[in-house]
Amino acid sequence: MGKRLILCITFMLGGAVHPLYARDAATLSVRDDAGRTVIIQTPVKRVVTLAPSNTDIVSALGMTSAIVGASNTDDNPLPVSVKRIGFINPSVEEVVSLNPGLVMGIYGEDMICNRLEHLNIPCIMLSPDTIDGVMHDIRLAGRIFSANAAASVLVNKIKGKLDWMDSRLKYCRTTPRVYFEIDASDPSRPFSAGRGSFIDSMITLAHAVNIAHNTDTMWPQLPEEFILAQDPDIIILSDRFDINALRKRPGWSEIKAVKTGRVYHINENLVSRPGPDIINAFIQVAKDIHPEVFENNNSGTDKSPLRPFTKGGGGGINMQSPGGTNNQ
């Protein structure tokens, strides 16, 4: 009985590594964030990344050497041998000439993706809009590049940071109301982030209420009087824009966030790229929103916020990495 079982298992294993099956196993069918099903020959040895967040994910898995083409807006450190192609509207011909096994894009690049698929070049769009989505996409990339171990390590690291954040955020006693300003080129109708956007999900996760949450679109243009009427407790804005200019807008000095000095900058690249680093954006947002639970461990005390304006350009992560302490 035991022998037969072993024989049976051996037979099955043998079957699994039979060339015919092996070839099947190397064909991976994945579903991308746009809901498209794409067949990929794995492991992918040559990849073209059409957006910086794709490059972030591939690099974080230690697969930078597989990148043969990247967009010309990509500021990641890449070898000079990597061919620079156009962003959003790259030349299809140039992408084809790189002979990629896979092309990775983001939402908005579906036209180019579909054109490449017609030419039998697999193209996936990865545009996660939650941290869970980022972890899912990292795992997906791990399967694609046969780098499952690296993907697990990365995901666990992110999870560790998330758990640590949870352990802090559960002491929150308040749910402040946050206004997130993405672009104020027209200060009377600035762009914010509504439901379905990454920023909205981060604010909610950070135990706060996004005042733009109930707008119907993902990137709403909020009328100035709506913001004034909402009277947010905290304002976070892209570091492309000046905090002092915001304070000087007519009527804005009456907003609670401005009165109490709770207007914070955030690095635009950090918050706009749905890659592995997005967890750091979340940490920064959460610390801006609930400094009291991060300052020390006598949690739950509802201290009045004391943090002054952060200086312009002071975005990025200036706190010590929490990952090492709690994720073991």
Add this chain to the structure above:
Amino acid sequence: MKLYQYIEKHTWLLWSALVLCLAIVFLLNIAIGPVNIPIPDVVKAFLSSSKSVDSTIILSIRLPIAIAGIIVGAGLGVSGSIFQAILRNPLADPYILGISSGAALGAAIAQAVMLSSVSVSLSAFLGAVGAMAIVYLISLSSGSSTPLYLILAGVAVSALLGSVMSFIILMSNTMQIRIYSIMLWLMGGVKETGWHELIFIGIAFIVLSVTAVFIAPYLDVLSFGDEKASSLGVHVERTRLLSMVIAALLAGVAVYLSGLVGFVGLIVPHITRLIIGPSHKRLIMVNIFVGAIFLLVSNLIARTVLRPVEVPVGVITSLIGAPFFLYLLLRSLKGYRF
């Protein structure tokens, strides 16, 4: 002696020049592209049966784009001259009767509900032809589809469809992210097409163009005005309907292949008219060549000038077309009659 009087005496010269020019720009479009492929490799990729990156680029990208470019340029040129004739308006172009806004709306709807790129083109085509049909029916309900009614109905329908499109863009989450790609699509660019599709479209294009050549003499009569035309024994309404169907379908085919390429349909008929005079039969035949040559030249520039980014071809058609047209116009200002 005027240019077209000279050409009239030497027709063979005109035709051989046109064929030669078209052949040259067609070959240039295959030999030159965003990626540098040496000429011997181009020939090898074309003749060799093995599949390589080069052969994909030549056979699946450059060749279909060059052929589609001919269809788009020629189609817009012919369509433009038909619209200018039936509307008796030198400023008419293939997009004047709601076709552009219909196409844009169709594309926006397809993008908003996340269909594949083929469906964007198809839905743009349907939007274009649909808008045109609405304009015609509106003008017809006034009794007769006179040029005035057609143009006014076209303006109104365009405005309406345009605002519906803006509304869709504002209301749709997915559109906000994809707005850049839809803008690029609207600016026009000839894209590679599958061979089966291209052959089908090519046959449709040939049938439409040949029909256009056959109805050309009636367009000459129509340009005298509705009353004179009907006293000369032409059924004005039917002639206008048939011409409009052909012109709309040609413009729709161009929209399907390349989005909204501006300026070609407006300027090519005028350029041709400056060269060979106003007779519609010859005008349409020569337009096929001039339109195709003009678009292929623009396409070559669009695909290579700003590497690695491809410029929408519609930007280039205006950029090189407008100065060239002004030059022709100033040279023969006194001799030019619409």
